[in-house]
Amino acid sequence: MLENLPIYVQIHNQIKQDISQGRWKVGQRIPPERVLAQDFHVSRMTLRQAIQTLVDEGILQRKVGSGTYVASQKVQEKMSGTTSFTDIMLAQGKEPTSRVVSYRWSEPTLSEQEHLQLDKGKRIIRMERIRLADQVPICFEITSIPDWLGQCLNRQEITQSFYHALEEKNLKLGHAQQTVSSMLASEKVAELLAVKRGSSILRLRQITLLADGQPFEYVRTQYAGERFEFYLER
Known part of the structure; x- marks a missing residue:
């Protein structure tokens, strides 16, 4: 010493x-x-x-x-852009998997319409997933994407490795607008993430844009606070 x-x-x-x-x-x-x-x-x-x-x-x-x-080591995400969940897990030596809770075409809510800059009458795909690292639930994620993108990609491409599929279609990723807050786990989220009801949850709201500035993804994610943390670099 x-x-x-x-x-x-x-x-x-x-x-x-x-x-x-x-x-x-x-x-x-x-x-x-x-x-x-x-x-x-x-x-x-x-x-x-x-x-x-x-x-x-x-x-x-x-x-x-x-x-x-x-303590068990928390999964970390650097708040610096649009790195995929899959890439974050692989970089930390963990096996990423997802479990789809629901996947459906739907009319957008006013919030989804606003954040995705949709014209009236346009539909969305709304997907709910549990994201896991080494089979441990890390977060519950609700993702909304515009109908034009749902017509370019199939369900497997969207649910398994969305960002990689976009790159293969020559759709270049731009920046992301992220907001983080804290909340308590609801009964539904607690069950999905295998934590106690009322446990600490990190909530991330993200609007992701293509390189041309067009929003293509609106995500609301709830992370198990005991297993995940964000960090910043200057």
């Missing part, structure tokens, strides 16, 4: 290294603070500061009345 760093930072770094080297596995409880404080020859206050920093970083997780555990 580097002596010029504060003691709690040195302890933080050592515990983090121990976890990465497999001393404690995901889901395993680490020793009590009293024991760790003795091992590091520091006060429990100093040890607690190191542990709290690891909890804040999502590396450790406190469970009331039970102890402190190594």
Whole structure:
């Protein structure tokens, strides 16, 4: 440990290294603070500061009345454009899959008509999916796309790897407009994502455009907060 760093930072770094080297596995409880404080020859206050920093970083997780555990690594998405769910999962060494809940042609709501800039009388395809990583549900997604796009692509192309199918049709992706907020899981979403009702949910609303500025996708996604996080880079 580097002596010029504060003691709690040195302890933080050592515990983090121990976890990465497999001393404690995901889901395993680490020793009590009293024991760790003795091992590091520091006060429990100093040890607690190191542990709290690891909890804040999502590396450790406190469970009331039970102890402190190594947290499961969350799937991360960099908020920087239109990277597909499939690509995000593959980049993190996870197997992406989807389960279609519903897929139908429909009249658009006023919100869908506005966000997709549809003329009156135009229809949409509205698709509901559960997206999974290594068979673990990550998010519940409602995607609306305009009818002209539904006529260019078949159901398999739309439901399995939408962005890749667009590129194969020489439809170049542009930028995305994204809004993130928090909410509590409804009974339906909790069941679909295998979380408790009222659990923390990250909600993403996204309008995705082609390179020419035409909106082609309006997505409302609810992520299981305990399994997913967004991050920003400047």
